[in-house]
Amino acid sequence: MIQFNNVSFGYSKQKLLYTNINLELTAGSVYGLLGKNGAGKSTLLKLMAGLVYPLHGKLSVFNANPTKRAPSFMHEVFFIPEEIDTPSLHVLDFGAEHMPFYPKFNNEQFLDYLKEFDIPMTNLNNMSFGQKKKVWIALGMASNASLIILDEPTNGLDIPSKRKLRKLIASVLNEDTCIIISTHQVKDLDSLIDKIILVDEGEIIVNTDTDSITEKLVFKLSPDISSTEQYLYYESSLAGNLIVKERTPEDETTKLDLELFFNAGINNKNGIKQLFN
Amino acid sequence: MNNEFSFRRVLLLLRKNFKENGRRYLLMFIAGFGIIFLIYGLLIVGSFHNMFPSGDRKMLFTIGIFLGGTLFSASFYSFFKSQPKTIQFLLLPATTGEKLLISFILTQFVYIIVFLISFISIDWLMCTIYNEFVSIPKWIVEQEKHYYKATYLFNSNTVLIKEILIMYFITTSIAHLGSLSFINNAYVKTVILFVLTVVALIFLNNKSLDLMFPETVMPRGQYFTASLSIGDKHQPIGIVKLPNGWFTTIAWFLPMFLYMSCWTMSYFKIKEKQI
Amino acid sequence: MHFHSNKAIYIQIADLICEKILSGIFKEEERIPSVRELAVDLEVNPNTVMRTYEYLQDLAIISNKRGVGFFVNTESIERVTAYLRKEFMEQELPNLFKNMKILAININEIDQLYQHYLQNNLNNSNEKK
Known part of the structure; x- marks a missing residue:
């Protein structure tokens, strides 16, 4: 599903963060991306989503080049960053404004997930950080994108929400989906992860199940x-x-x-x- | 959904933009409208025994259209300051062209139309009020009384509307490009860069003219010249000019070129944007 | 579900299902939760539950009826008992013996306590009736 062939990346050409990495990710799994602070976890995720471009090498995601940013690629990718930012909109309007861009979006699921997460039906401005984050997670899961990237999803979530997130991830995973989770809090999600990618100092130490x-x-x-x-x-x-x-x-x-x-x-x-x- | 340009997606993006930023746009509109209204109010209060000044109104119109337009354009991508918002924007499934079209429509059409309509209506309203309540001093002779009748700004033929519009399109395009290029203080940085570029161009133009011709043969000054004198400096025997057609071509080509390059560069700025 | 650390998760889930069969919550020839239902309930990866179900199929405790789901086999109680017995004998008894040896506990003491336990249990279940 995702293939890195000798990919190099750095925010400047002199100082490469990743040199010639090879990595393959397959569908049907929950990947746990582990690494120390500053090890380049977020960068790896951004490479997959086409938010940063490799300097060398070939990177393909569903046989497409992410840097092309074609709509047909982007509606299969949902990226939920660690920090989130939401417009001042009613939560249902927020969903309605995103829905038409994702052909597989399921509004019933979106409403279900919001209910699961105890999201009040109100303007996003009146919500706490954790609630906003849950709205984003609900939106991402309801988009039914094939690649869901969660950067530190449990940050800001309270204890019951973490539990509901685990249930949610278990319920949306299927053979065509790939969920990638980068996390420091391994205990939050360790029973869900079935593949592990460990990165340190710009190299992939392990990619295994x-x-x-x-x-x-x-x-x-x-x-x-x-x-x-x-x-x-x-x-x-x-x-x-x-x-x-x-x-x-x-x-x-x-x-x-x-x-x-x-x-x-x-x-x-x-x-x-x-x-x- | 296909990867080609989709009009439906443009409408969706437009609706999303208005939903998300509608409140901000409304506040900007109220502020702008309020300022113009206030200044008109002051003008009218000061003119009940005087003529309604058209120069001040023209100045207000020009400042409003340029300052407001460039400020609006330069702040269009200020959300690039927020990484999550940028990620959302970049990953929203629509083509770069469709995304760019939203800022194009808003800065090049919506702003100018809203501005023109509000300005013309304020102007019309204020002129009507003035004409209704003006008290013409007794000593004014009959022939001069028509000076005390306010005419609508757009009825007067002294407003260079075509030139102003062209300048508006070019400056806002530059400001728009600036907002894509600078994440913080886009407006100030763009203005500084713009001024520096203009000064540098004038300087380079002068230098290159200097290399080609002696200063003495440039009759219209040393920085810009469209003609050269032949013969003695004090008693030239003739003047060499560029063919007339060239002027119209340059006058048409230069703004067009600037405009197109701004928007082409903006397109690639979004396309190549990394975070 | 809280998983303890000495066994792989899929085995712990298998143990759980076996206990449910023994206690009669999952009855013979009845459908057990689907892979996804159980994964959501236990908050684990569906692939892990799939592995549990394959493991239990190998032990002939459950079987997969295509398109319908997983069912508890007939005579599975015997198989479950055998499986859990084997697990107990191979894993838990050695630990118990080790501790008995360290603490110098005689097997007769244990036997006494066990008989006492059985007696108590019998009384309790009689009271309930």
Whole structure:
């Protein structure tokens, strides 16, 4: 669905952020894009949406070139930025003004989602940041675009809304959709993510599905660290040691601990890269 | 929906623009209307025993059309300051041409039409009020009494409406391009750049003329000249002029060229806009 | 649903469905929630639920009737019991033994407590009736 072929990008030609990256994203999955602050997560998302243009290489999204910004491409892409800005309009007018641009827009879904999110039927000006954000999310999901990009969607959402967002994402995903979520708060959405892209310092460290991670790695809390075993990464605390190690056939599969996996990927880049590439 | 130009999408974009910015437009209109109305009011109060000044009204008209028009055009893309709004604008499924057409319609047609209609109606209203209530001083002779009858600004043939309109279209196009080029303080930056460019052009023109001809043969000054004198400086034996047809061509081509390039550049500014 | 950390999520969901079958909430030959319904309910990726259902199909606990949905198989209670027994024997018992050894707990003590538990449970269920 999305293909990066030797794509390079930088806000200036002298200082490249990404050099010759190759990446493929397929439909039917929820991608979690992880990386530290300033690692270039948002930039990667903007590349896919055609908001910034690659300096070199070929990038295709649904076999189209995003930089052409053709309407037929754009009505398949919905980008919800971290910060949002809404006009002073009644929420229903807001929906009505966007609806005709998206051929697959479903107004009933939009109203349903607004109800799910407890959005008051009033002017957007009277709403809090979190409510405005939920209106945008509802709009994006109701557009039925094939590629939905959410940059830090849980920022500004209260606890019940995060739960409803998870339900919403689970309900809209189908074989033709690709949902990409960039997030710092991995715990908010980790049971929904089934593919992981980990970026650091302008390189793609991992692009894999969570099944292969749990297939290849074991995450566990162990009271002691034995020097004979090989760990990819561990964190020590009074409660014990959180360890990441390569899984042997004897080991049971464990639940993926995204936070631990993230730290392992950042701190032991080569170890993780060797396993997954 | 196809990727070709769609008139329906233009209408949708236009409606969206009015819904989202309608309140702002209305406030701008009320402010502008109020200012013109107020100034007319002051003029009329000061003129009940005097002639209704047409020069002041012309000045007001000219300032209103240029200052208002360029300010409006230069602030059209001020929402580029907000990254989310820019993302929304760029990703809205419509072609660049359709998006550009919205600012074209608003700055090149809607503003000028609204301005002309409101100005003419204020002018008409105020002239009527003046004619109704004016008290002509007793010592004015009968033959001069017609000076105390206000004529509508657009009935007078001294308003260079064609020239003003051409200038309006060009300056607002430049201001519009400026609003796409500068994110902060677009108006001030565009004005400064515009003034600097004009000064530089005058300077370069002079330099290049200087290279070709000695200063002494340029009879109409050293910065602009359309003719050259032949022979002695004090007793020229003839004047060489550009053919007449050239003037009309230049007078037509230059504004057209400027106008077209502004809008072509605006198109590519939007097309290549990255965030 | 809160998932604990020692098992893959799809297995935890499989366990959940097995428990529902044992407790009679999902009855034999009845339809169970669709992949999407369960995914929304548990707030997990539908692909994960799909994987659970494939896993349970391999264990012959549920089967897929095309176009209708997933159904609990006949005789699935026996299979579920066998599956959960196997899981208990292989995973939970070793842990229990390990702790018993550390804390020096005799198997007879456990047996006593277990008999006591059974007695209590029986009384409780009688009272209810």
